[in-house]
Amino acid sequence: MIRTIGKLAGPLFFVFAATVPLWLLQNDYLRGIGVRALIVAVLAVSWNIIGGFGGRLSFGHAAFFGIGAYTSSLLLVDHGISPWIGGVVGMLVAAVVALLVGLPTLRLRGIFFTLVTFVFTLILLTLARYFSGLTGGDVGLSLPLTEPSLGMMQFRGQLAYYYLALAVLAVYVVIAAVVSASSFGYRLRAIRDDEEVAEALGVPTTKVKLQGFMLSAGMAAFAGTLAAQQDLFIDPGSAFGVTRSVEIALGAIFGGIGTVWGPVVGGIALVAMSDGLNNVLQDVFAGADTIVYGIALVAVALWLPGGLASLPRRLGLLGRRRHAPTPPEASMASSTEKEHELR
Amino acid sequence: MTTFAQAAITGLLLGGVYGLVAMGLSLVFGVMRVVNFAHGEFVLIGMYGTLALYTGLHLNPFVALLIIVPGALLLGAALQQVLISRVTRTTDLRQLLLTLGLSLIIQSLALIIFSPSQRSLPGFAWGSELVRLGPIYVRPAHVVGFVIAVVVTGALALLLTRTDLGRAMRATVDDAEMAESSGVRTNRIYVVGMAIGVCIACIAGAVLITYYPASPNAGQTFLVIAFVAVVLAGLGNVVGAFLGGLMAGLMQQFTASFISVELQDVGLFALFIAVLVLRPNGLFSRKQAA
Structure with a gap:
């Protein structure tokens, strides 16, 4: 019974989300926030592939978001190529970059991967500012206005962007669900839970982690294209900034790391919270979203390491434990202990 | 040749302070196994704290350390x-x-x-005036900062090797459970470790504000430099992190002098990634890659 409801809940969520602009987000400003929320959800779902299933925490996923945004934008500005093609090229570039970054670092202990992703994104930030001839530097890059059309991924008004982002999110959730249920997903989780045992059981651990990272990076890149098209503008700070990286990881972690739906809920909830507070406090001080992210991070660390997705179980709402994979918080503990032993 | 010597001297002087930041990070990681992403912000607290003491009470920033140090120890412990x-x-x-x-x-x-704008100490000349030493120039604040860094490093090294507290800390670094079972109160060691880590970061901040303007994002810059220095030395190698900081300073200055000032951090990060790829346990470690 519960499982039938579980199966229906997915499609129902998207039907519900499709009606939201009709009764809640009734003007363009609110719809713009809606698009942002969906894009962060898209990014969180992407991050979750390597961060949640694979247990390798990237604090630099803005790198791939930015690569996607700049690839499609530059192809559009310099060559008039449709962002659809540019977006796909961006995904490929991001996957190749993920391969190059992951190859030396994914065989090391998890913390090195976290540090390298963090620092690598800062390199891209500096480079994007330095090569201002190509990227426009800190001034940013404005995308040319074209006739609004689906083919050029450009519309007047936010409603079309909303449905476009929602469609991408739906595709990504399906990808995440398929990965989660596939043998690839089980291998990723096996590596997260105990890398040595996984290796001993014949899982090619480095290869699986690399595949997960490349998939995650490619998926995040398309969100960059979406965001660039929504704003028709991109600059180094918004593309490669630390806040962006934090937003991506936090969306997934806040919702429920390693679950299919957690990142969707977490990403949307995060933007709703921070934008809400920004609005309330805009006369008091700027940058309320940063402090919201900070407080959310501390709160999750102290009280809710499983994210929102673990709330029902914590509150005892689900009497019986459903057919669920190991709660990631528990399994990550074991991998840390092991690392501790290995030292 | 003069350019080279100038870059080397400036790199070493700046690197000493980077080494301070890195030692704090490394100590906290070594003792508690926590990679402290807030470490840069402790540097920031030192910078703004000194700024407030300078503008409010007209204290010389190096004298302000007498207030900053106990404050930072308390903050870290709390x-x-x-x-x-x-x-x-x-x-x-x-x-x-x-x-x-x-x-x-x-x-x-x-x-x-403190608002998003860059703030430096108004009217404090040590950080901007240049003193000529033969063919090269140095800033007094760089020199004083370097001396403070060396003194703090020496004191920390003595604390770690010559005192019971230091021995207990090193035992906790090596194996927390074993130390606990031999009678070390590890929870107390954690408090001391964090207090010292935050304190060193704040000292570095107090030194930095004399020649580097404070802004809310400045902490991040020093966090990343400290990451580099710590990885160069090997995670948890506390005194080695000071040498890592010197190397980071040199790398930054050489990139700035011979390639481009805007790319000085890229050179640093490239070094970081190269070390991680080639010697993930640090330059000074004999262990093989984990």
């Missing part, structure tokens, strides 16, 4: 006691989230209190 103790020895994820969250909160508070 943070460990109240917040960080709740995630030490849990998962990597929770530690990263907590320290990253702290860093964002401190940054936002700095933004609210």
